[in-house]
Amino acid sequence: MNDQNGDIKKMMIILSKATLENVYAAFVLANGARMEGIEAEVFFTFFGLEAIHKTKLEHLHIATVGNPAMHMPTMLGGLPGVEALATHMMKKEMERIDMPDVHEFLDILKASGVKLWACKLAMDMFHYKKEDLYEDVDGVITVGDFYKQGSGVGTHMLFV
Amino acid sequence: MEKVIAGSTVQVNEEGYLTDFSQWNQAVGTELAEEAGINLTQRHWEVLAYLQNEYKNDVPLSIRKIGKSNVVDIKEFYQLFPTAPLKTASKIAGIPKPVSCI
Numbered sequence: 293m294n295d296q297n298g299d300i301k302k303m304m305i306i307l308s309k310a311t312l313e314n315v316y317a318a319f320v321l322a323n324g325a326r327m328e329g330i331e332a333e334v335f336f337t338f339f340g341l342e343a344i345h346k347t348k349l350e351h352l353h354i355a356t357v358g359n360p361a362m363h364m365p366t367m368l369g370g371l372p373g374v375e376a377l378a379t380h381m382m383k384k385e386m387e388r389i390d391m392p393d394v395h396e397f398l399d400i401l402k403a404s405g406v407k408l409w410a411c412k413l414a415m416d417m418f419h420y421k422k423e424d425l426y427e428d429v430d431g432v433i434t435v436g437d438f439y440k441q442g443s444g445v446g447t448h449m450l451f452v
Numbered sequence: 453m454e455k456v457i458a459g460s461t462v463q464v465n466e467e468g469y470l471t472d473f474s475q476w477n478q479a480v481g482t483e484l485a486e487e488a489g490i491n492l493t494q495r496h497w498e499v500l501a502y503l504q505n506e507y508k509n510d511v512p513l514s515i516r517k518i519g520k521s522n523v524v525d526i527k528e529f530y531q532l533f534p535t536a537p538l539k540t541a542s543k544i545a546g547i548p549k550p551v552s553c554i
Binding site: 320323324326327328329390391392396400403404405 | 514515516517519525526527530534535536537538539552553554
């Protein structure tokens with residue numbers, strides 16, 4: 293601790309969900325780390341894999357059910373089209389504040405030097421192949437590999 | 453606070469950013485770059501000029517805008533200013549610290 297003053301050197305972010313708000317949280321954290329000169333790697337596991345699935349990443353939604361911050365009755369959030377409408381409105385707001393869409397955000401993360409890893413176990417479970425993924429994913433790895441990537445002083449791990 | 457950079461006295465804030473852009477010149481930029489461990493090349497100067505121009509036009513800076521600038525792409529931007537590029541480049545350019553998270 294003494295020679296590095298507790299500085300954060302690397303952020304290892306695990307994304308396990310594919311709701312838009314979670315994907316953006318993970319991406320903003322990874323990009324924000326790089327902007328501060330901190331290394332960043334993202335491990336996509338379980339539903340988080342959809343954020344790097346070539347076709348699915350274009351169709352991610354925000355959650356309108358079971359999300360009290362939406363301030364809408366749960367029954368209403370479950371009606372057909374409500375999730376799509378809420379997602380459409382949120383995407384418009386995001387564009388206004390200069391937030392890229394998911395695909396462009398992945399391009400920005402890669403150009404910024406963020407490493408993107410797909411979880412092998414989740415890939416097997418969903419029957420995904422490497423070819424199904426966003427082209428610049430760094431590899432399909434195990435949890436053990438991911439921990440190894442994070443070794444060193446000043447690494448922090450974050451589960452989204 | 454006052455700081456002497458490349459022979460001229462300039463006003464900087466506690467993080468070392470110039471508070472008055474009119475006090476910036478190329479010699480000041482060169483010395484600020486050296487403090488950040490960067491030797492400025494022609495490419496650096498082109499990017500710095502772009503940042504200064506955006507600042508003069510009151511355009512808030514972000515990594516995404518850098519990528520769309522047609523001056524430099526994000527990958528090269530990180531190569532030119534490897535550590536915290538937007539902040540480092542802004543400091544060298546003599547403009548305020550960017551506040552964007554993206």
